[in-house]
Amino acid sequence: MNVGLVGVTGYSGSVLYELLLHHPNVDHINLYGHSQTEAQSLEKVLPQLRRRDNILPYDSADIMKNNQMVFFATSAGVTTELAAPFIEANFPVIDLAGDYRLKSRESYEKWYKKPAPKEEYLKKSFYGLTDFVNSKGQTYVCNPGCYATTTLLALAPLVQNHLIDPSSIVVDAKSGTSGAGKKLTELTHFTQTDENLQLYKVNQHQHIPEIVQQLKIWDESVPYIQFTTTLLPLTRGIMASCYAKAKDNVTEDDVRAAFVRTYSDDTFVNATEGVFPTLKQVTGTNFCDIGYQLNPVTHQIVIVSVLDNLLKGAAGQAIQNFNQMFDYAPETGLDLIPVLL
């Protein structure tokens, strides 16, 4: 099978390219640059990839002709502009960007401050949170955001089972700098970031509506979440520390049962009661590890989830969606060697 990849030069794109190179069902990867008009040597742009391939100029007809599907690892706004021909043709797309994740055009335009895709296109898009749905047969799959994945996997068992006060959810999320991308900013200038913590987009992060939209699907009564993001002096990983009031009669057993039921058969999610994961135990892997505990004093449930933002939070989950779409085994191409130390 041949696959196309638009946007190899970003962090998610590079990692996705590496995963695809090691995927046993992928024969060839064609790279495309959405703002290029002629071929470019990958070695010049990304010498560290040590590959001779060319990045081809973008041409939707050419992409559909030469590939069985295409990944977009582009920034918000690009697929809004470029995806129409693929959607019209029902050509399989996995989109790592946020463009088609929000079903409400108003919401997208408010949070992303960009024009939203057409209503009819949004209707055809599928939110591929792989641990809860299956992309098989879908043609336009939106790969969930990194913060959204981390948070939703932590909260799912509690929200789906109605164990918490739906208006009590607080999420204190922390992320390494690779989530902020390659663009040079003061926030990510080493001298500024090192030995520092910096909050950003407080109450304004565009993953908030994505998370709430999904929580409402699981429990209509969730009105909102309190969500904060802090930038860490490290490169890779997200931790979401989540807090929610247990409903009055909810016991430790109920909480444990919900997590066990939800994740005991999940390939990539591991939830453990009373043991909180470290960030690094998932670095370099597609795992999302979760620790949870009902505090008997406060009757709050603390749930801490960690994942590698470029793998389970981006390129890894994109491979999961790819595996679902084409009916490969879930772990195909994702048996990675962790960084571990």
Next chain:
Amino acid sequence: MNVGLVGVTGYSGSVLYELLLHHPNVDHINLYGHSQTEAQSLEKVLPQLRRRDNILPYDSADIMKNNQMVFFATSAGVTTELAAPFIEANFPVIDLAGDYRLKSRESYEKWYKKPAPKEEYLKKSFYGLTDFVNSKGQTYVCNPGCYATTTLLALAPLVQNHLIDPSSIVVDAKSGTSGAGKKLTELTHFTQTDENLQLYKVNQHQHIPEIVQQLKIWDESVPYIQFTTTLLPLTRGIMASCYAKAKDNVTEDDVRAAFVRTYSDDTFVNATEGVFPTLKQVTGTNFCDIGYQLNPVTHQIVIVSVLDNLLKGAAGQAIQNFNQMFDYAPETGLDLIPVLL
């Protein structure tokens, strides 16, 4: 004035020693080692201090004879054992450890897992949270814990003014490694800590009862707090990200008014609405900077406070208590050059 310092070798002790060396009202500092029986060269133990002084063997009579007051920068358990003669003699002590902070012996023994000081001694101890009380005339001052200071300064305006649901407080605190002390542990082994986040003592941190004790003084109706600590891959600083539900009728104006009223005349605490501090802006200083915001969607108030755990969170606040005790101007010896970058 001569001052004694017991426990210069720990991180807080070293920093306190440096501050005292630069304090204009301190003529001489006598160093004591509580487990020493003969004098030791400071240069051998702490060459980086570049000082020729000796650390003298511990002797309470000698300490009282040669100093007008004494600081204890020792670990929990030491002053429980050693402070009696000073308390009996009403000799001025500033104790940086936790031994005398909790008024309840039961609580101390539960959280610290050590025998508590005598009831009568606890009655004479004074909790020196310098921004809210004054140590003038006190003889046994407990310098507040680093997490406790960070959290209490964040919550004080809201709790004192009854603006929040008292059972809704969630504190997600983060600390650099210097807070964990000099002892070698797996948690602070570089290869383990670097590029990592690690939770520790979840729901079990000994600063929890210290915080709740003080919150109850401000508002009896606060039943507990949900408090979590995460170890950061950096050396210095604490951030407390606090969340609490505003009471129904509370407005942004109420919140702002409370912070302005509380801190507008404070030398070391700066609170700003809608601007969240970075950790590094206080590193190397005695400031506690606070950002706060009422989220109109969730009606939660987010309050983020930062301080340098070894200064405002330990040795710096100890100097503040010293200044109060002896009626020096609040900023004496604390006009520090920040690390800034």
Next chain:
Amino acid sequence: MNVGLVGVTGYSGSVLYELLLHHPNVDHINLYGHSQTEAQSLEKVLPQLRRRDNILPYDSADIMKNNQMVFFATSAGVTTELAAPFIEANFPVIDLAGDYRLKSRESYEKWYKKPAPKEEYLKKSFYGLTDFVNSKGQTYVCNPGCYATTTLLALAPLVQNHLIDPSSIVVDAKSGTSGAGKKLTELTHFTQTDENLQLYKVNQHQHIPEIVQQLKIWDESVPYIQFTTTLLPLTRGIMASCYAKAKDNVTEDDVRAAFVRTYSDDTFVNATEGVFPTLKQVTGTNFCDIGYQLNPVTHQIVIVSVLDNLLKGAAGQAIQNFNQMFDYAPETGLDLIPVLL
């Protein structure tokens, strides 16, 4: 093929285990603990490996019966004590420790400060610097040290081709903390290591005689090297910045020709003139990248080599030796996904 692994709990051992798990020619890995007398659950000791295997008690007869070869990822001293039965039986061993690397017993005892292996055993050992020799048919292969590999790969083209003044070699080597192992030390206490550089074992590092021994094989006239090691505030990687005076008539062309000739067919070593590698471009890979330049002003040649100390500097090169020993293709099991960022 079944392989044995003694010492999975150290950093090199864990990484080697991961590589073996992904090696297509390895059917089963038996783990052994050299100081164990009964089986131990791997999950308990190293939960982050997410494997159910047991670590078996050490028994040389059992190891030889159940495996076609064995890896030792133990610390210096262990194989001196334990390897005899394997050597006597000509059973294939790859030893990641330093015990059998030095051919001179006196030298080993001087630098390692431990009793050396028997002379007759040292004679049978083979120094497996994979880019220059082939372990095929060997039974006791010593996997080179991490600093030794980094330095030797940098210097080989110049020394083998007699392009430099043999007494002018200066090596300024830098290493991340994983090279210092899991043992808790002040040197690797986070608060001490962070934002710091620390020299250690200046002129006393045990890789010095290993490097000189090999350089002398290439050019008898090399008398010694000036070698310094500095500990970095990062986890993974070694950089060796090497300096040597070019002989008077040596030109840029000679230098380039030597590097091209030596490495143009090498799978894992890449040498580039005038472009100096970053440490991170090899993290997570088995590559050793080298940059070199003849400075026309000083007539010194600067050679900078980088590798991942746990891969090309330890477990990765051990896999290369394994591939050579059993005649698998050089890159088998080593097509790794780099950390890249």
Next chain:
Amino acid sequence: MNVGLVGVTGYSGSVLYELLLHHPNVDHINLYGHSQTEAQSLEKVLPQLRRRDNILPYDSADIMKNNQMVFFATSAGVTTELAAPFIEANFPVIDLAGDYRLKSRESYEKWYKKPAPKEEYLKKSFYGLTDFVNSKGQTYVCNPGCYATTTLLALAPLVQNHLIDPSSIVVDAKSGTSGAGKKLTELTHFTQTDENLQLYKVNQHQHIPEIVQQLKIWDESVPYIQFTTTLLPLTRGIMASCYAKAKDNVTEDDVRAAFVRTYSDDTFVNATEGVFPTLKQVTGTNFCDIGYQLNPVTHQIVIVSVLDNLLKGAAGQAIQNFNQMFDYAPETGLDLIPVLL
């Protein structure tokens, strides 16, 4: 005394401003922005300084009228353009930039790739390496570069006493990111810098001619140095690891005697035989610590010097020059509290 400061917004400028605020002989500091045409609020540009001052528009006449001297903490090129009126008027200037350090205009233009100052101005400039000369009575003092200071202090005793082969000097210098300034670059993008080492300006760093110029003053026979710079994943500090062949008959005693003679009365330089300094032991101070050792095997002398690039390597040495110029005691304003940990 009133002093002017042009360029407070850079890292060196901010630190210098802090030092001046704490200097007992400075009554008032006037800030100037060389590219400003109207006053700017310091609080807006650098809120972390917590100062209400304004940055005034640049006007040389105004500067000379309202101050007794002026500091320039500007980037290369600025004082070439702006310093003329001050030089013509013999108005005291301390220039932290490189413009006037090189006495040869050709050399400046080659290494800095900018037009050099006028010959007559260069003649009046004074290279203020404070440990070896005295700026008293000088009017245009060039504050030495950070790498130059670190390297020259390491080499001075050996070069001045002709103990080494003058063509054998190798300097492997390492620097934190603050030396690279505030400008956003890929080299200092956190995701790129973190867990990485990056060489830059190999054989091309503009401090090379500055160092050689001074070494030649000490010993005309030094022809050049081999000098390499590596960027570290930390903020503050420079380490210069220097290597040089001892002359044949030179002994450990000779080396020690040279260092002792040179630095035993120096306020800020400490040299110790056989003990190599860590970077962090000088962070936040004006000290330069040096360790040295004659290797009996290689007959190379290893000299390792460390300093805080923004203090002894910039703003701190500028204060030393200021103290010399106005005959204040050497340590005035420089009794700093180290970061220590």
